[in-house]
Amino acid sequence: MNSQTVRHLPTLWIALSAILLGGCSLSWFGGRSSESAAPSDESLCASKAQIVANRTYHDSWQACERLAAKGDHKAEYVLGLLYTDKSVLGGFLDPETRFDEGIRHIRNAADHNIPAAQRSLGEYYEKNGQGDLARSYLSRAADLGDPEAMIGVATSYETAGQCSRALPYYEREITANRAAAEGWIYLYLMTYNGCGDLKSSPALACGYYHNALNSSAHNTVLSLISYEKSSGTAAKNGSITRTTAAVQEYYKKNLQSCVVKGQEIRSRLLPEN
Numbered sequence: 001m002n003s004q005t006v007r008h009l010p011t012l013w014i015a016l017s018a019i020l021l022g023g024c025s026l027s028w029f030g031g032r033s034s035e036s037a038a039p040s041d042e043s044l045c046a047s048k049a050q051i052v053a054n055r056t057y058h059d060s061w062q063a064c065e066r067l068a069a070k071g072d073h074k075a076e077y078v079l080g081l082l083y084t085d086k087s088v089l090g091g092f093l094d095p096e097t098r099f100d101e102g103i104r105h106i107r108n109a110a111d112h113n114i115p116a117a118q119r120s121l122g123e124y125y126e127k128n129g130q131g132d133l134a135r136s137y138l139s140r141a142a143d144l145g146d147p148e149a150m151i152g153v154a155t156s157y158e159t160a161g162q163c164s165r166a167l168p169y170y171e172r173e174i175t176a177n178r179a180a181a182e183g184w185i186y187l188y189l190m191t192y193n194g195c196g197d198l199k200s201s202p203a204l205a206c207g208y209y210h211n212a213l214n215s216s217a218h219n220t221v222l223s224l225i226s227y228e229k230s231s232g233t234a235a236k237n238g239s240i241t242r243t244t245a246a247v248q249e250y251y252k253k254n255l256q257s258c259v260v261k262g263q264e265i266r267s268r269l270l271p272e273n
Contacts, residue, residue, distance in 0.1 A: 041067050041075075048081040057082070073109045077117040080105030110137055115146040122152055131160050142169060147176040154186065161196030174269050184212035185221055185240075192247050193238060203261060206251045209244075210262030213251075 044056055044063035051060040061082055067075030083102025103124065109117035122138030125131075135156050141149030154169035167190070170183040177183070188208035194200030212218055225241045228234040234241040251258050 045075045045078050048078055048085075051078070051082070068105065073112040073114050073117075076105050077109035077114050077120070080109060080117070081120070110140075113140075113144065115141040115144040115149065118144070119146055119149040119152060122149065122156075126152070126156050131156055139169075142172065145176065147173045147181075150176065151182060151186070154183075158186075158190060158195055163190060163195035163198035166190065166195075167198065171269055178270060179216055181215065182217055182220060184208050184215060184217045185224070188212060188247055189240065189243050192243055192250075202247070202250045203254070203257065205247055206254060206258035207261030207265045209247045209251055210258050211266050214262075 039059075041063035044051075044060045045067055051057060054060075061079070064075045064079035064082065068079050080102040083098045083105060086099065103121075106117050106121050106124075110121045118137045118141035122134045122136070122141065125134035125137065135153050138149045138153035138156060142153050150169045150173035154166040154173070157163065157166035157169070167187070170186050170190075172183075174181040174183040188205045190198065191201050191208060192205035212221060221240075221244060225234070225244060228239055228241045233239055236242070
């Protein structure tokens with residue numbers, strides 16, 4: 001894979017997250033009706049997504065603090081997410097001070113085997129150019145069965161040019177996520193272009209592409225191509241759009257062998273029993 005493609009991989013990860021998760025606008029004050037029963041700390045601190053949806057920021061922050069003080073590491077992870085979101089904290093706490101505190105909470109949760117915390121910490125280190133540390137935490141989350149971490153550690157290896165080490169993590173995500181797997185996309189992009197220590201293999205790429213074409217990943221490919229067109233990156237060498245067009249052309253010219261290769265890969269990764 002050429003250097004432009006490798007540099008583009010973190011963007012693919014971010015773009016996938018943006019498309020699949022969407023954005024949230026934050027509003028500080030909110031909470032429960034005085035007529036309803038007081039929710040438990042556990043329900044108030046169940047997840048950051050729930051806190052955002054219910055807009056219970058202040059009550060949930062306090063609930064997470066209480067649970068974390070009791071040794072609840074899942075709650076400590078949620079607390080860390082609140083502390084590291086400056087748009088949440090800006091209303092009443094010093095966001096710069098609390099960000100570092102949030103990272104400490106996430107790290108402690110990660111060190112107590114909370115997979116989501118390990119993934120978040122790995123993503124944080126990856127963004128800060130600490131690839132080895134990022135892969136350490138991401139691989140721990142992947143080994144505990146977190147599919148997003150499998151993608152994360154694979155893209156980290158790919159960005160570092162260690163693509164033969166990336167490939168099995170992409171395949172593990174396919175096995176874990178099955179119908180919802182995104183690994184097909186990464187694999188046909190990586191194997192078509194070649195990358196680091198992995199030679200280009202259009203014949204293998206078209207097999208991965210065949211499986212992407214016949215799964216829910218196909219819709220994500222279309223969304224990513226639309227994203228690239230709107231962002232002006234579609235024409236760049238190594239872009240998802242240009243690589244996909246090249247794989248499509250190869251697929252049309254070698255349809256039968258590509259279908260056979262795709263079926264062979266699928267049988268290996270997703271056996272019927």
